Every structure is written in structure tokens, then in C-alpha cells.
Amino acid sequence: MLHIYCPHCAEYRVETEFHAAGQAHIARPLDPEACSDQEWGEYLFFRKNPRGLHHELWVHAAGCRKFFNMTRDTQSYEIKEVYKVGEKPSVVDSPAQQKAMSMETVSEETVSGENMSGAQS
Amino acid sequence: MSDLNTMTAAESAATKAAVMDQLPSSEIEGQSPLHHADLLSLATQGPSTGGIHFREHKLLGHLTLRCNAENADQLAAVERVLGVGLPIQPLTSNESGDYSIRWLSPDEWLILVPGLEAFEIETKFRDEMPGHYSLVNSSGGSTVLELSGENVVELLQKATPIDLHLKAFPVGKVVSTLFAKSTTTMRRTGEQRFELVVRRSFSDYIWLWIQDASLEYGLVIEA
Numbered sequence: 001m002l003h004i005y006c007p008h009c010a011e012y013r014v015e016t017e018f019h020a021a022g023q024a025h026i027a028r029p030l031d032p033e034a035c036s037d038q039e040w041g042e043y044l045f046f047r048k049n050p051r052g053l054h055h056e057l058w059v060h061a062a063g064c065r066k067f068f069n070m071t072r073d074t075q076s077y078e079i080k081e082v083y084k085v086g087e088k089p090s091v092v093d094s095p096a097q098q099k100a101m102s103m104e105t106v107s108e109e110t111v112s113g114e115n116m117s118g119a120q121s
Numbered sequence: 122m123s124d125l126n127t128m129t130a131a132e133s134a135a136t137k138a139a140v141m142d143q144l145p146s147s148e149i150e151g152q153s154p155l156h157h158a159d160l161l162s163l164a165t166q167g168p169s170t171g172g173i174h175f176r177e178h179k180l181l182g183h184l185t186l187r188c189n190a191e192n193a194d195q196l197a198a199v200e201r202v203l204g205v206g207l208p209i210q211p212l213t214s215n216e217s218g219d220y221s222i223r224w225l226s227p228d229e230w231l232i233l234v235p236g237l238e239a240f241e242i243e244t245k246f247r248d249e250m251p252g253h254y255s256l257v258n259s260s261g262g263s264t265v266l267e268l269s270g271e272n273v274v275e276l277l278q279k280a281t282p283i284d285l286h287l288k289a290f291p292v293g294k295v296v297s298t299l300f301a302k303s304t305t306t307m308r309r310t311g312e313q314r315f316e317l318v319v320r321r322s323f324s325d326y327i328w329l330w331i332q333d334a335s336l337e338y339g340l341v342i343e344a
């Protein structure tokens with residue numbers, strides 16, 4: 001059972017009062033009409049599934065019913081921080097890790113794509 | 122949070138929301154969610170000693186207010202209408218006479234007033250409140266149950282994961298939480314006295330649950 005700090009109620013509550021609502025910081029495209037099918041599909045359906053640090057949206061469902069963000073380690077379940085919607089996380093992957101993550105994404109994409117140079121740069 | 126709508130009180134009065142007196146006329150008897158339990162008979166015929174005392178504060182006026190806690194004009198208007206200000210600190214409540222206000226979330230409060238005054242107070246709010254806000258009369262949607270007695274904390278501990286120690290849960294504190302697989306807004310009104318706001322549709326279930334859970338302490342019904 002996780003013990004989660006609600007930034008709105010300003011106290012710890014048990015996990016059963018909360019619901020996880022998926023990946024945080026998903027920006028809706030400013031001009032949906034101008035999106036390609038791929039851009040729109042990625043916005044709607046594709047989510048990160050990292051092993052390690054993850055920024056998630058949670059809702060205090062049985063309490064104040066407000067949403068907030070959480071930085072959580074998906075491997076150890078350790079909650080690094082909670083912060084309100086609209087705020088930036090202070091715990092983020094180091095630039096090296098971020099680069100490694102984005103390299104992974106690029107090479108995954110290029111398996112089915114044509115341009116192999118992207119994975120090597 | 123910023124106010125998109127910065128109407129003055131006079132301007133909002135001109136675009137008045139429809140306010141309806143929800144009380145039935147005098148020929149129809151208002152029935153609380155626990156009407157069928159006939160608490161009055163249980164109070165007169167049931168045991169008079171026990172570790173748990175139970176009472177329904179029925180047919181109160183429940184008003185849900187959503188507004189901006191940083192808007193001084195709105196806070197002042199609430200105080201003009203109710204004679205008591207909104208509790209701004211999380212998990213707190215304010216009380217004055219028959220009126221009580223529970224903090225529900227950073228921009229939402231539950232105001233309890235005597236049932237017969239709900240319409241009048243709602244109307245006053247429409248006249249006084251400036252800016253962008255919402256006030257909903259949700260009286261029919263929930264009821265208030267009061268639990269007290271020397272075993273009340275032990276009883277509640279069976280129902281909720283909240284820490285009920287006086288240090289963690291002082292008199293006046295309000296929490297919305299899980300309660301016996303249902304949910305409630307629970308407020309401590311005394312060292313051994315709590316008020317639960319419960320959903321109408323769950324009130325019978327909670328009433329049955331309380332009877333079962335209080336078997337070992339003895340249940341005294343008050344009416």
C-alpha cells in the first residue's frame with residue numbers, strides 16, 4: 001500500500017483514496033485540424049512506459065477530488081515528489097538518461113522506418 | 122486561479138440564476154433518507170445505555186459552494202450572508218450558531234444550514250456574491266449522521282483508514298475519505314463526537330453497517 005501525500009489536502013493518505021490517471025504533461029495539440037493522422041494518433045493513444053522515473057497524473061478520488069502530478073520510480077515504487085497541475089517536476093532524469101531514452105525511441109521507430117541515420121547520430 | 126468573470130454584484134444579480142425552493146409544500150411530509158428506519162421508535166423503545174450514540178440530523182440544507190479562495194470580495198460576501206467566513210486552510214471547518222462550513226477542496230465548500238433557511242440563504246447568496254462562482258442546493262442528495270460515545274473512535278477505526286488520534290484529528294477537522302467501502306465527509310465536533318455527511322443512496326447501507334459494527338459496544342439511538 002502506497003502512502004501518498006495530497007498537495008491539496010496537505011497530508012498523507014492511503015493509496016485506496018487515490019486513482020492513477022496515467023502519464024502527466026500530455027499537451028493537446030494547439031491546432032488539432034492541422035495534425036497529421038500520426039501526430040493525432042500519438043497524442044491520443046501512445047504513452048510512455050519507462051522503467052524508472054515516470055511523471056504521472058493522480059486524482060484524490062475519495063478525498064478532495066483534485067488532480068495532481070507525481071514523480072514515481074516504476075521499478076522501486078518510490079514516490080520522489082508530488083506537485084500541482086501546472087507546476088514543473090523538480091526530479092527529472094539526468095540529461096544522459098534522457099538522451100539514452102530518446103535514442104531508444106529513435107531506434108525503435110527506425111526498425112520499421114527507412115531512415116537509419118537518425119539512430120546513429 | 123483567476124476570475125474570468127469580473128461582474129459586480131449588481132451585474133450578476135441582473136443575470137440571476139434560477140433559484141428554486143426545494144421544500145415540499147405543507148401537505149407533503151419531507152422524508153429523510155433514513156425515514157424507513159423509524160429512528161424515533163427505536164429511540165423511545167431501544168436501549169438507553171451503550172458505547173455508541175447515533176442520531177440523524179435530518180433534512181438540513183446542504184449548499185455546495187465553489188468559488189475563488191483568493192478573491193477577497195467573494196470571501197467578504199460569504200461572511201455577509203452567513204456571519205461566518207469560509208475555512209481557507211485545508212481540512213478545516215467554521216461554525217457559527219446553526220451554520221457550519223466544511224472545507225471540501227481548495228475551491229469547494231459544503232455549507233450546512235437549517236433546512237427551512239436554505240432557500241433564503243441561497244437567494245441572499247445570489248444577491249451578494251460577486252464574480253464567478255457556483256452554488257448548488259444539494260440538500261436532497263445527502264444526510265448527516267452523528268456518532269458519539271465512549272467507543273466512537275474504535276467504531277470509526279473499523280471503517281476508515283484515517284488517523285483519528287486527537288493530535289492528528291483535532292476537533293473541527295474535516296476529512297473526505299473512505300468509510301466502510303462507501304465515502305463520507307467526516308468532521309470531529311467533540312473529543313468523542315463525529316458528524317458524517319453521507320450520500321442519500323448509501324445512508325441505508327451505512328445505517329446497517331453502524332448497527333452491525335456497534336454490536337459489541339451497544340447502540341443507543343437518539344432522535
Ligand SMILES: [Zn+2]
Nearest residue numbers: 006009060064
Ligand atoms: Zn486531497
